[in-house]
Amino acid sequence: MSKRPASSETSDLSTTSKRPKPPSNITMSLERIPLEHIPPNYRVYGALVRDVSNAPFLQTQLISRNPEFEYAFIDASTIVSRAHILAAVWNAVYSSVEGNLRTPNVHSEVVASLNINNNIADGYRRWGITSDTTKDLVVVKILSSPEPLPQAEQENEAEEVLSHLTSQIEGRLVRLTDQEIAEVTDWQKVRKYYKLNGVPVLDQTKDEAVKRKKMESMAIMGMALRGL
Numbered sequence: 001m002s003k004r005p006a007s008s009e010t011s012d013l014s015t016t017s018k019r020p021k022p023p024s025n026i027t028m029s030l031e032r033i034p035l036e037h038i039p040p041n042y043r044v045y046g047a048l049v050r051d052v053s054n055a056p057f058l059q060t061q062l063i064s065r066n067p068e069f070e071y072a073f074i075d076a077s078t079i080v081s082r083a084h085i086l087a088a089v090w091n092a093v094y095s096s097v098e099g100n101l102r103t104p105n106v107h108s109e110v111v112a113s114l115n116i117n118n119n120i121a122d123g124y125r126r127w128g129i130t131s132d133t134t135k136d137l138v139v140v141k142i143l144s145s146p147e148p149l150p151q152a153e154q155e156n157e158a159e160e161v162l163s164h165l166t167s168q169i170e171g172r173l174v175r176l177t178d179q180e181i182a183e184v185t186d187w188q189k190v191r192k193y194y195k196l197n198g199v200p201v202l203d204q205t206k207d208e209a210v211k212r213k214k215m216e217s218m219a220i221m222g223m224a225l226r227g228l
Contacts, residue, residue: 029173030162032154035086038093040148045141045161046085048076048180052171056131065104068164072110073129076136077186078193080216081178085138087220088113093142106142116194116222126193136184138176139165187215194219 033044052058061069072089079085092109095101103109103120115123129137141161149157165173174180191197196215205211 029175030158030165031176032158033086033089033176035090035093038090039097039144041146042093042097042142042144043149043154043157044089044093045143045158046089046176047139047165048174048176048184049137049139049165049169049171050174050180050184052135052137052169054170055129055134055137058137058169059129059131059134062129069168070105070107070141072107072138072140072142073134074111074114074127074138074140075129075134076138076181076184077134078114078127078189079138079181080185080190080212080219081181082176084216084219085114085140085176085181087223089140089142091223096142096144107140110140110142113223116219116226118226137169137171138181139169182212187212190215190219194222 030045030047033046035042035044038044058069058073062073072092074085088110091113092101092106095109095113096106101109102118103112108124111128112120112123114127143157143161191202194215196202196218199218202211202214202218205214
């Protein structure tokens with residue numbers, strides 16, 4: 001894969017060599033995401049990787065439970081918006097804090113939290129990375145420590161996470177924004193997974209932007225009502 005010059009918005013990922021400490025403009029592609037109402041000793045990092053070419057390798061690392069690959073790898077085509085994925089992240093962190101994880105770790109909990117039912121295997125199959133269909137990937141890394149980290153240590157931590165990603169994922173790293181997510185969302189898949197086909201309020205909405213916002217709300221509501 002040819003390398004492209006890094007910018008404040010994108011950077012290439014490659015497995016070809018060990019890289020030096022990433023410059024700050026590349027680090028910006030891996031965002032430290034603030035979430036309200038979670039303990040300050042938890043840190044959440046997120047990014048979107050476009051044009052992933054080694055999904056089979058990444059899926060194998062998850063299946064084998066390689067501790068170096070404790071990430072939430074989510075098929076980006078199933079994600080509606082930034083708010084959509086962060087709702088799942090918040091739920092996973094909250095479950096971790098409360099000691100109520102239903103899955104092996106907080107990262108797998110993120111994937112399972114995107115489902116509207118309690119079938120964990122179904123959640124992995126639909127929202128998780130797959131070797132044959134995943135082309136774009138939402139990556140979330142959740143870390144915690146006994147006490148909140150000083151700012152300098154947080155910056156070093158972010159650089160270490162980014163360094164590992166850039167050495168293991170083949171693709172193009174971009175910011176996790178609504179604009180970038182919208183370019184890869186498979187709306188037919190979203191409507192199927194969240195049971196939104198044939199919903200009158202959606203079918204009657206002609207404005208596509210308004211319709212997508214309604215689908216975002218319905219997806220998040222479905223996640224929140226899971227199991228009730």
